[in-house]
Amino acid sequence: MKNEFKIFLTALMFYSRVPVGNIVGWNEEMLNKATRYFPLIGWLVGAFGALIFWALSVFLPLSLAVLLSIVATILFTGAFHEDGFADFCDGFGGGYTPERILEIMKDSRIGTYGTIGLLMMLATKFLALSHIEAVRIPFILMAGHAVSRIFPVLMIYSSVYARLDATSKTKPVGKADSTYSLVVAIAFGALSLVFLHWEEVVVVLALLLLLTYFFRNYITRKLGGYTGDVLGALQQLCEVCFYLAVLAIQYYQ
Numbered sequence: 001m002k003n004e005f006k007i008f009l010t011a012l013m014f015y016s017r018v019p020v021g022n023i024v025g026w027n028e029e030m031l032n033k034a035t036r037y038f039p040l041i042g043w044l045v046g047a048f049g050a051l052i053f054w055a056l057s058v059f060l061p062l063s064l065a066v067l068l069s070i071v072a073t074i075l076f077t078g079a080f081h082e083d084g085f086a087d088f089c090d091g092f093g094g095g096y097t098p099e100r101i102l103e104i105m106k107d108s109r110i111g112t113y114g115t116i117g118l119l120m121m122l123a124t125k126f127l128a129l130s131h132i133e134a135v136r137i138p139f140i141l142m143a144g145h146a147v148s149r150i151f152p153v154l155m156i157y158s159s160v161y162a163r164l165d166a167t168s169k170t171k172p173v174g175k176a177d178s179t180y181s182l183v184v185a186i187a188f189g190a191l192s193l194v195f196l197h198w199e200e201v202v203v204v205l206a207l208l209l210l211l212t213y214f215f216r217n218y219i220t221r222k223l224g225g226y227t228g229d230v231l232g233a234l235q236q237l238c239e240v241c242f243y244l245a246v247l248a249i250q251y252y253q
Contacts, residue, residue, distance in 0.1 A: 006030065011037035017078040035156060035174040036181035039149040039189030046145030049073040050138030057134065066129045069141065070122065082118060084232020086110050089117030098223050105229045121236055128243035132250060139195040140246055148238035150189035151212045152231040157182050159216055162225035173228040204245045208238050
């Protein structure tokens, strides 16, 4: 149990800005095991955003409460995944070879593709959440953040770490650990589906599995495998598609 707690703290340290102090020391094995708690971190991120939305919606317009809840989730993670998505847009928008794509993604500066992509992503999240029934928004935030983190884990276990990226000095990236870690990650993420109606569960899972399948094939063709930025981009894409799917079903009904 003590070791599992250390693994959870490792996940919290790498996937959020929550301070854990010197309680846990980092090593690659711990980081690989920490992928099992990635969706659980999503629960915490979503819960923080939901709390901010619930508190502010009492005395602020709905749209502003939604906007500030999104800001809250970004602060919670330190824009970790948003940064990955922006780097992904820059790299795949401006690079034509694997070497050039990786070179661009490692540049700390944001380019035109990254800026436009990030703005469109955040705007889509904001508009989608703003049109979902207000009473459901806190639950949709929690579910969206938890479920969207299942699919980067699935990509880790169904793909390989890009060889070119692995041979360079880059930030640590979690890799496949054990079947147990994969099952735990899926369980934590899937638990949040209790907030959805059955038809939403079917549509959301089908959509996100298809998105992950085609995204994985595209990345493999271009890079030969995933990188940390690629995983962050997939999480963001899955999250926004989750909100759009819920909204589409709401309008259809």
